[in-house]
Amino acid sequence: MARINHLAIVVEHIEPALKFWRDALGLEVGQVQRNEAEEVEIAFLPLGESEIELLAPLNETSGVAKFLARRGPGMHHICLEVEHIEAVMQRLRAHGVELLNETPKENEAGTKYCFIHPKSAFGVLVELYEPGQRGR
Amino acid sequence: MARINHLAIVVEHIEPALKFWRDALGLEVGQVQRNEAEEVEIAFLPLGESEIELLAPLNETSGVAKFLARRGPGMHHICLEVEHIEAVMQRLRAHGVELLNETPKENEAGTKYCFIHPKSAFGVLVELYEPGQRGR
Secondary structure, three states, X not given: OOEEEEEEEEOOOHHHHHHHHHHHOOOXXXXXXXXXXXXXXXXXXXXXXXEEEEEEEOOOOOHHHHHHHHHOOEEEEEEEEOOOHHXXXXXXXXXXXXXXXXXXXXXXXXXXXXXXXXXXXXXXXXXXXXXXXXXX | OOEEEEEXXXXXXXXXXXXXXXXXXXXXXXXXXXXXXOOEEEEEEEEOOEEEEEEEEOOOOOHHHHHXXXXXXXXXXXXXXXXXXXXXXXXXXXXXXXXXXXXXXXOOOOOEEEEEOHHHOOOOOEEEEEOOHHHO
């Protein structure tokens, strides 16, 4: 287990939230991009070896939109970076931990990722992340 | 803004939660201590330059016990380490951000800290932390 890769925070809209995180608190904004697959707009705010990620829904039916409707804005998930995601997933399964995807997903940067069911992690949505060569 | 100092997660009891964080996920446990002032037991799990902190209530009337009763277990607050906490607090006030304590509190290690009201941080409880000489 290498580090906290990012902490994801759900907000209604990116720009008002940046008034707090960027303007008041003084964090840098790395980039803001649309992720059509996850139906979110994401602002990346590097912070030491980690990032704060602000997620805003692109529509009213996405997972993030449903989270907002149910719980309001706030912390959504914590992403832990690992070296060998399959080995960690196998170890988790051996301990009876439920995973939301049984094999790692892979994004366009070659990063492998999976989510752990919050009921196995005491209410926390935990993402695991093995950065791909193109994502380093 | 230097780094994420810690992410605090509220659980009902420390030991069952360690079955996930320590045994299944493989994180090291730095120490487990009682904080009588905050009425919590805390397990510190170092992770890169940050820590995961598991908080369990020592009684049924503490702030953490009320959080558990209201929201269930889950992420409680994010703590950001800063170099000069008073300067950051002044900047936040100038941007209309509401602080939960108007002057920094100080713990026995000499660390200065304060909390930002979640309504000013879009639903996130944010702690600021300036480590004292004894806490480094």
